[in-house]
Amino acid sequence: xxxxxxxxxxQMALLDILEFPDPRLRNAAKPIxxxxxxxxxxxxxxxxxxxxAPGIGLAASQINVHKRLIVIDVSENKDxxxxxxxxxxxxxxxxxxxxxxxxxxxGFYEPVSRFQNVLVKALDRNGEWFxxxxxDLLAVCIQHEMDHLDGKLFVDYLSNAKRTLIRKKLQKxxxxxx
Ligand code: QAP
Ligand code: CO
Numbered sequence: 001x002x003x004x005x006x007x008x009x010x011q012m013a014l015l016d017i018l019e020f021p022d023p024r025l026r027n028a029a030k031p032i033x034x035x036x037x038x039x040x041x042x043x044x045x046x047x048x049x050x051x052x053a054p055g056i057g058l059a060a061s062q063i064n065v066h067k068r069l070i071v072i073d074v075s076e077n078k079d080x081x082x083x084x085x086x087x088x089x090x091x092x093x094x095x096x097x098x099x100x101x102x103x104x105x106x107g108f109y110e111p112v113s114r115f116q117n118v119l120v121k122a123l124d125r126n127g128e129w130f131x132x133x134x135x136d137l138l139a140v141c142i143q144h145e146m147d148h149l150d151g152k153l154f155v156d157y158l159s160n161a162k163r164t165l166i167r168k169k170l171q172k173x174x175x176x177x178x
Contacts, residue, residue, distance in 0.1 A: 015049045015063040019174060020105045021167050026151040029059075029066045031086050035127030039069065043083045043125050046071045051078060055103045057141040059148030062104050070145035074137045082132075084122035087146055090131070091119035098140045100154045108166050112157045114143045 018025050032039055042065065050058040050071055060069040072082040094116030101109045118139045120132045134142055144154060155163045 012045065012048045014052050015045055017049070017053070017058075017062050017103050018064055020102075020153060020155060020170055022104075024064055025061060025104055025148070025153060027061060027066045028151050029061050029068045029149040032067050032069060032123070035085055035123055035125065039067075039085070040125045043069060043071055043085075047073070047081050047083070050103075053103050054078075056137075057145045058103060059145045061148040061151070068149050070142075070149070072138070072141050072145060074141055083125045084120065084132075084142070084145075085124070085127075087120055087122040087142065087149075089115075089118050089143070089146070090121050093117040096136065096140065098137065100140065100144060102144070102154055104148075105153065105155055105166060105170070107169075108155075110154070110158055110162065112140075112144075112154050114140045118142060 042060070046058050046060065046063065046069070049063065050056070050073070056074045057070065057072045060067050068086045070084045070087060072084070073080055092115035095113055096116035097111050097113045099109045100112045116139060117133070117135050120134060120142055121129060122132070124130055132142075147153065155166055158166075
C-alpha cells in the first residue's frame, strides 16, 4: 500500500493552474477507469500544488487534466490530505452559505449556498471505494471541487453583473502578465 507523503524539500514540479475565463475550465471531466501509479502520482502533485498556492482544494480540471480527481485539505495544520477519485454525492442535508474563493479565480471571494452535510462515495489513491461524511467547510469544498469536474465555477452562482466584473478584472491582469 502506498501512502501519500508530503514533500518537505521544495523540489517537486508545481502544476500550472488555469484561470477564469479560460474555456478549458468548462470541459466535463471523464471518470478514471483504472487508478494506477500515474493517477496516484498526479494526485500527489496536485496536493503539492494546492499546498504551495496555498489552497484548500484543487480539481484536476484546474490543471487542464479532464479526469474526475480532486484533492482537498481543510485542516488547520495542513496534515489531512484527501484524494477523491470519481466522487459521487449519495446523500445531502441542510444549507450553508460560505464565502468561497477559487485558485482559478484569484483574489475574489463571494458567498455561495451549498449543502451543509454530504455523504460522498469515492475511490482513494489505491483504487478502493470509501465513503466520507463531510460537514461545513469540508462539505462545501467537496461540492465546489466536484463542480469543477462538470465545468462549473463558483462565479456561475453569482449575478451576471458580478461575474462579468470578475471576468473583466482577471482578463486585464492576465493581459498585463502576458
Ligand atoms: C475552494 O479554494 C473553496 O483567491 C478551494 O488569491 C474555497 O483553495 C471552497 C485561493 C473556499 C470553500 C471555501 C484563492 C488562494 C485558494 C484566492 C481555494 C487566492 C489564493 C482558494
Ligand atoms: Co475552485
